[in-house]
Amino acid sequence: MLAEVLLLARKDLRIEWRAKVALGQVAPLTLLIVVIFAFALDANAPLLELGAGGLYWVAILYGGTLLTQRSFELETEDGNFDGFRMSSMKVHSLFLGKALALFVQICLLEIVLGPAILLFYDVQVANWALLVTAGVAGTMAFSVCGVLWGVMAAGLRVRTTLLPLLLVPVLAPVLLAGSRAFETALGVRADAGWSWTSLMFVISAVHTVVGLGAFGFLLEES
């Protein structure tokens, strides 16, 4: 099982390594979002510092949705799922493998985006442990939800517009929790950063369980 998960994740990451879509296209785009927010908020330094945590997650929400889209585009274009069904691998492995690959890719995005926010918006990190843990928790929740809803829209003609519509309402609590946790980690707010972080872990756990149960239904004849 674990070997299968790693194999499937490695397959996705190798494709990414060769094509460099996450690093070459999506990461620069999120950087652009950081700049655009400064335009929208009239480069108001106190406002940007206050909103840095939330803006970070909004940028991740956008970039992550694009990566999710891409992750399933690759599979359905050549009918990979049919091949998968004929192999002896378990559906659960596919779910976890794709989630793992997506997790790694979004982490890459965050490694670019994080420092950019710190530099451009002039924020100081008050609690590194919380920042990193909250980042991991939020990314986990994002990748699990992303895979679950990505396969829902996979192969449909209108997937590019449908996926964000389905994904964003589900990710709304993650965005809320991530923003609040980051605000604590960045010293803007005083309380509850860890509670918000654990909420994100709970959300990813719930969606992992649901995803493992539902993935088989979604993959059939799609």
Add this chain to the structure above:
Amino acid sequence: MSEVATVATGWGLTFVVVVTYSLWVVSRGRAIGRELGIGEAESPGSKRDTDLTTDS
């Protein structure tokens, strides 16, 4: 907006929404039924049915 005007707007909008939706559902059912050639035998009753659905 005064209280009475607000209440009137709320009730008015609600009725517009519900009536529009009912009409849409019924007319769509009729249109497809006609396309498929079913339910035409029941034409005497169908007029009364239209009157009925406009209000509900």
Add this chain to the structure above:
Amino acid sequence: MSGGTNSTEMTATPATRVLGVSAVAATALMILLGLVISPADVVQGEAVRMLYLHVPSIWIAYGSFVLTSFSSLLFLARSKRRPDGGRHYDRLAGSAAEIGVLFTAITLITGMLWGKVTWGTYWQWDARLTTTVLLFVTYLGYLALRRLPVDPMVRGRRAAVMALISFINVPIVHYSVDWWRTLHQKASLSVGRRPEITGEMYWTLLYSVLTVTIIAAWLTVHRYRVIRLEELRDEETLEQLISSRRNEETADTAEPGDTI
């Protein structure tokens, strides 16, 4: 929902006509009770009349979404066992969700108007309001998924899974938003609690719930039948396309480009 043969005849049957007539009659009485007979509230004044629409609407909306989730569950259970089984559960889920979205919209409209009069603002970022608006968008997405032209069983399964996950998500959303508003902004705008409703107003509210339930039931039955008709039409169109395609192949001089 009457039997399979009946539902293909028309979207109205004697039973649903009775339901429709009672919906109209009940609505007339509801207008009379809600707008004329029942008194204005001591605290809220005339604005209390908005609650006679608002409260039944949210009750129907949540009820419809529960129905959607429940029939989605049954559909998934059936469709696994039999290749074409449980399609009626899929139709029920679809029609109930649409009614749910309709009444969520009404809840939001009436709620915002009520809020403007009582709170002085159309919108408050409190848990109930925020959850409702997210629920609204979620089920709009669900309906968008249902509208797609793909194999009905594939679509049905995806929609059913989506309905179930969305339902599981409701408490998560509500809890996190509630926490957001109570934990961080202790001194938020003092939102007036909904007042105690007693006497005539209580009975009017109860009666409104009954009326709106009848209307929603009538709508759901009709929508269910229309979905059935849509499916029949799609099947017939497919058969026509296949047979015309066959004719084309058998005939030596095939006419170009008539079929898709």
